[in-house]
Amino acid sequence: MDKYSTEELTLWFKKQLAAELNVPSENVDLNATISSFGLDSLSNLTLVFSIEEYTNLSIDPTVFEEFNTFEEVIEWIQNQKK
Amino acid sequence: MDSESKKIVKWNPYSEGYFENPYKHLAECKKSSPVQIGLKNYYILFNHSDVRNVIKNPDFLTSDFSEFFKEKEPYIFKESNACPYLSKSTSKWLMYLDGEDHLKARELVEKGLSVFNYDELTNQAIDEILVELKALKVNNEIDLVDVAAKLPVIITNKMLGLSNHFDFYESKTLAHSLAYSQDLFLPRQVYLKINSDMELMFEFLSEKYESLLINPDESFFSIIIKLNNEFNYNFSKSELISVIMVLFLGSIETSKDTLSMIFLELLRDKSLLKTIQNNTQIENNILVEEFLRYSSPLQYTVRVSTLDYTIGDITIPANSKLLLCLASANRDEEVFDDAQNIVPNRKYNPHFAFGGGLHSCVGAKLARIELRAFIPKIASFLSRCDISIENAPVWQKTIMMRGLKSLNVVVKK
Numbered sequence: 001m002d003k004y005s006t007e008e009l010t011l012w013f014k015k016q017l018a019a020e021l022n023v024p025s026e027n028v029d030l031n032a033t034i035s036s037f038g039l040d041s042l043s044n045l046t047l048v049f050s051i052e053e054y055t056n057l058s059i060d061p062t063v064f065e066e067f068n069t070f071e072e073v074i075e076w077i078q079n080q081k082k
Numbered sequence: 083m084d085s086e087s088k089k090i091v092k093w094n095p096y097s098e099g100y101f102e103n104p105y106k107h108l109a110e111c112k113k114s115s116p117v118q119i120g121l122k123n124y125y126i127l128f129n130h131s132d133v134r135n136v137i138k139n140p141d142f143l144t145s146d147f148s149e150f151f152k153e154k155e156p157y158i159f160k161e162s163n164a165c166p167y168l169s170k171s172t173s174k175w176l177m178y179l180d181g182e183d184h185l186k187a188r189e190l191v192e193k194g195l196s197v198f199n200y201d202e203l204t205n206q207a208i209d210e211i212l213v214e215l216k217a218l219k220v221n222n223e224i225d226l227v228d229v230a231a232k233l234p235v236i237i238t239n240k241m242l243g244l245s246n247h248f249d250f251y252e253s254k255t256l257a258h259s260l261a262y263s264q265d266l267f268l269p270r271q272v273y274l275k276i277n278s279d280m281e282l283m284f285e286f287l288s289e290k291y292e293s294l295l296i297n298p299d300e301s302f303f304s305i306i307i308k309l310n311n312e313f314n315y316n317f318s319k320s321e322l323i324s325v326i327m328v329l330f331l332g333s334i335e336t337s338k339d340t341l342s343m344i345f346l347e348l349l350r351d352k353s354l355l356k357t358i359q360n361n362t363q364i365e366n367n368i369l370v371e372e373f374l375r376y377s378s379p380l381q382y383t384v385r386v387s388t389l390d391y392t393i394g395d396i397t398i399p400a401n402s403k404l405l406l407c408l409a410s411a412n413r414d415e416e417v418f419d420d421a422q423n424i425v426p427n428r429k430y431n432p433h434f435a436f437g438g439g440l441h442s443c444v445g446a447k448l449a450r451i452e453l454r455a456f457i458p459k460i461a462s463f464l465s466r467c468d469i470s471i472e473n474a475p476v477w478q479k480t481i482m483m484r485g486l487k488s489l490n491v492v493v494k495k
Binding site: 041042043045046047048049050053060061062 | 094096121122154157158267268269270271272
């Protein structure tokens with residue numbers, strides 16, 4: 001599995017969420033609560049699938065329920081890679 | 083009660099080892115809390131009695147699958163050039179229809195199916211398969227999922243009039259893709275792939291429909307086109323295509339999964355093969371029911387409450403989605419003695435392998451005929467097979483329908 005830096009993952013998450021929400025990526029705050037993004041279950045699953053493809057990790061689709069923010073998700077992904 | 087015994091095992095189909103064996107986790111969920119609120123706010127029922135009460139209660143409706151796609155298609159197809167086929171392909175899938183709409187579609191299907199001789203179709207297909215198996219060389223490694231799929235593919239394509247259009251692997255792949263569309267927790271990327279399979283099939287059936295209007299034949303498709311006009315059912319072309327698609331997937335995918343899981347159990351315990359070979363046909367029919375209970379592919383079905391509904395001290399509000407865990411109900415120790423094991427001569431066997439109530443499987447009769455005829459006839463071949471050590475069985479990563487992706491075996495002398 002490739003190793004990604006926090007910066008790379010941050011940029012990638014911002015780009016993905018910006019596309020999901022139709023907003024500029026600079027407006028995406030990864031420290032906001034995940035629930036505040038208002039993603040429905042299909043969007044959540046689509047994002048998890050994209051993360052799997054990008055990181056080569058096998059991820060439980062319910063992963064976002066375990067975390068408050070996407071920054072925490074990024075931290076979790078990095079720990080999976082160690 | 084200490085804190086350990088109060089701990090609830092929450093339903094999670096992504097828990098470790100679930101796809102290989104869901105029953106351990108389901109038994110823990112049932113024991114810990116037989117009515118749970120789970121992912122996507124589904125109420126999940128694990129007890130046989132609760133499942134039975136809901137599945138037979140007309141106050142519970144099915145979920146509108148086609149409507150779900152209609153709502154989600156703008157999202158699924160944003161930034162995509164693909165045409166949406168998800169909603170229209172699923173518009174008349176019987177298991178997601180209610181009321182008059184359901185009765186009308188089911189009546190049309192039952193009338194159309196009534197002209198076919200299931201025994202003859204099944205025996206012809208079995209003979210064809212046994213000839214192929216006889217020609218196999220010793221020490222060949224083959225995938226028994228393909229053998230399992232062959233029976234329903236031959237029968238279904240012959241009945242629907244598709245034999246000359248989709249070859250075996252195309253049929254198997256398409257049926258799986260259509261069935262997979264119903265699974266829980268699929269992302270947009272997967273729906274786009276399923277959509278392209280639906281497009282392929284829909285467009286082919288659309289051309290076929292036009293040619294059958296001019297040159298009718300003996301196929302089920304041709305028969306329902308005729309019945310639709312004669313009895314004024316008023317189904318559109320697109321709706322009739324949807325009916326064909328649901329029968330195609332239901333007939334192929336469920337029989338393939340059931341048979342391949344039965345093959346696995348027979349290879350795990352070869353004494354069952356001897357039992358089958360020594361049994362009378364009636365005894366084998368009883369054993370087939372037991373296999374249906376034990377190895378049913380249909381693991382869950384969805385219902386929507388129209389009224390508040392109370393189970394024990396839990397009130398499920400109207401308009402809630404319920405996930406009825408048929409897999410757990412089929413192994414409920416309060417109903418089935420020695421529920422976690424295959425009991426070949428089990429007498430009382432109220433399983434839910436074909437669902438239940440108004441929506442019980444329209445293909446149950448054909449499925450039973452296939453299993454009752456094929457299993458005794460293939461027993462001798464299976465006794466010459468060993469599960470491959472190098473290529474162990476692989477399970478599909480699906481929740482609603484359980485099945486094997488591959489079951490490689492080595493054929494001995």
